[in-house]
Amino acid sequence: MTVEFVIKGGRVIDASGESFADVVVRDGEIVGVGPDLSAARTIDAAGCVVAPGLVDLHTHLREPGKEEAETVESGSRAAALGGYTAVLAMPNTTPAIDCASVVRDVQELGRRAACDVEVAGAITVGRAGEQLSPMGEMADLGVRIFTDDGTGVQDIRLMRRALEYAKGLGVTLAQHCEVSELSAGTCMHEGAVSSRLGMPGQPAEAEELMVMRDIALARMTGARMHFLHLSTAGSVAMVAGAKAAGLPVTCEAAPHHFTLTDECVESFDAVFKVHPPLRTAGDVDAVRAGLVSGSIDAIATDHAPHPAHEKERPFDEAPPGMLGLEYALALALTELGMDIADVLALLSWRPAAIAGIADTHGAIAVGRPANLCVIDPNHDWTIDGSGGASRSSNVPYVGRTVRGKVRHTIHRGAPTVLDYELQK
Amino acid sequence: MRHLLSIADLDRSDLESLLNLTDRFVEVSRRPIRNVPALRGRTVVSLFFEDSTRTRLSFETAAKRLGADVMTFSVGTSSVKKGESLRDTVETISAFGIDAIVVRHASSGVPSTIRRWTSAAILNGGDGWHQHPTQALLDSYTIRSHFGSLDGLRIAIVGDIKHSRVARSDVQAFTKLGAEVVLVAPPTLLPPSLEGWPVTVSHDLDAVVGTIDVCYLLRMQRERMVEALVPSLREYAQRFGLSPERADRLGERAIIMHPGPMNRGVEISPEAADRPNAVVTEQVANGVAVRQAALFRLLGTESQLESLEPKGTS
Known part of the structure; x- marks a missing residue:
């Protein structure tokens, strides 16, 4: 079964430059980068940066x-x-x-x-x-x-x-x-x-x-x-x-x-x-x-x-x-x-x-594996001591307020994080 | 005052108030019955992870003379040997229902760390190279009893400053109380940085010895030879030991101090150690009264001060 989605409304940034573009992912691969793309499913990236x-x-x-x-x-x-x-x-x-x-x-x-x-x-x-x-x-x-x-x-x-x-x-x-x-x-x-x-x-x-x-x-x-x-x-x-x-x-x-x-x-x-x-x-x-x-x-x-x-x-x-x-x-x-x-x-x-993994990571282009993260650069949050998904909690930044948070992460075409929540 | 962790937490008036309270306990100690019931019903635990018979006995004597119950947790024969963590040890002891813990540990910072795991007052009985606040108080008290005040005195602290919690505490206490401190040591026995230390430094004891009111000698540990910090104990004694000749050059009123135990023949010659102006046993005696004052300040109440007044004097 084909899995297809579009990351819509974000600012795409990689080593080659930046542009406002949508990114279409199908079966683990980036198949489209450009304006006004659509797919069966939409992952919202409005106001966000879409990065490798x-x-x-x-x-x-x-x-x-x-x-x-x-x-x-x-x-x-x-x-x-x-x-x-x-x-x-x-x-x-x-x-x-x-x-x-x-x-x-x-x-x-x-x-x-x-x-x-x-x-x-x-x-x-x-x-x-x-x-x-x-x-x-x-x-x-x-x-x-x-x-x-x-x-x-x-x-x-x-x-x-x-x-x-x-x-x-x-x-x-x-x-x-x-x-x-x-x-x-x-x-x-x-x-x-x-x-x-x-x-x-x-x-x-x-x-x-x-x-x-x-x-x-x-x-x-x-x-x-x-x-x-x-x-x-x-x-x-x-x-x-x-x-x-x-x-x-x-x-x-x-x-x-x-x-x-x-x-x-x-x-x-x-x-x-x-x-x-x-x-x-x-x-x-x-x-x-x-x-x-x-x-x-x-x-x-x-x-x-x-x-x-x-x-x-x-x-x-x-x-x-x-x-x-x-x-x-x-x-x-x-x-x-x-x-x-x-x-x-x-x-x-x-x-x-x-x-030595530049062939699979670090760029957003058609034909490459969909390894992506979508960042809300204006999201303010305070680091707590829970350690998140780690089994440990030795976090030295507890109480510190920071700006910028990962909203979605796409690993080999599969969302691992959507809207700040782990998917697996 | 909730805990006694470091001289750094105290200002001049805190220190003077503790020394004044010590006066009261020194007075009590001269009575035929040295015990007062000021902390009756309170429980003090001595938790010594590092051997120190003197400091432990001094604290325990102080607590007993105040009427407190004393529990000794000896690490050598305890659950700690079986791998119990610091946290579990402190939480277990606290569960007995206690009021104060006197803690000694080879690691700097442990008295501060264990506050998280107990509601008891913590008294630092010496942590690593960091602090030994009651030693600084008893040293300050001893100096004050000889000179009336520390203001304007010139005090030399001689020897292994780098590895000394006594030196770190004394420098802070002496200077807060108005004295001038000169550290005398080879560079290898000084801390890597003295930034923020209100002291002067000399590498030449002979140049300093004629200018001071107090000559405070630190214990020189034999393992420092292994670390190549000094070539030999012999060379150390020759250059930094208080020889009779150097002791002769001390001023008329100057006193000789040492936190004990002394290495006679290394940092102090046997002859100098036995001079009348060597006040080492006075320091020990004052240690009990100072620790009574510290325990009372943390656990006692002002109204209980009355219990210190002599009774039946009519």
């Missing part, structure tokens, strides 16, 4: 191993509410996604999810930083990005070899930049606040030294490198410099690193504990400026669910991470002062290109 579905480069779906915090299903539903049609599942699961069989398991779970679930593989076996994982067999299954996220690869020689090997496979390595010698035993940013609170802190240099090292290794090997969740002014400047020098590097920033500072830790509430840690107001300004200038390629959520009882532990013992999928777009629209088209570039087509 968002793509998250950094999602912790926690499955396998930590299903009490999140599953592929629950995380993908949170993603759909946030306007996402694809997420990249990080490999720091238990067991780690470090071989073909675990990749297959997560891909299988992803087939039933509310968005595309791309899988990132680990660079090293068990993310232990000692031995290269079988990247080839994972690449054969479609894995395009590898990372030990949660930690960085500390061993310089191993990282060099990983980059060289990855180059042969045509895949990208992504680094969580954190030099463990400077970060071990710490739980927040090192600075005036940590000094006052008596908390062991990690300096900005713990991140920056690895950014510096990996830029040198990218130059040396010519391999593609993606820098995860940059949080310091120095990191943003170094990656911008590396790009200006023509190196094949990209980078992302997380919503909490352009909205929150280490002052939040004064509450001792572990909902504000995250790696890399919340930094200073100066760092937040630098991350914002990097997003505005384009030296940061993408906003990636680092959506990191944890059960409430884990986040109720003392600050230094609690696990790091915070939710992001349902809030990233609204925070970006509210906080960055950018045109919506530029925000969508950071959330959709640029991350789609980095993830």
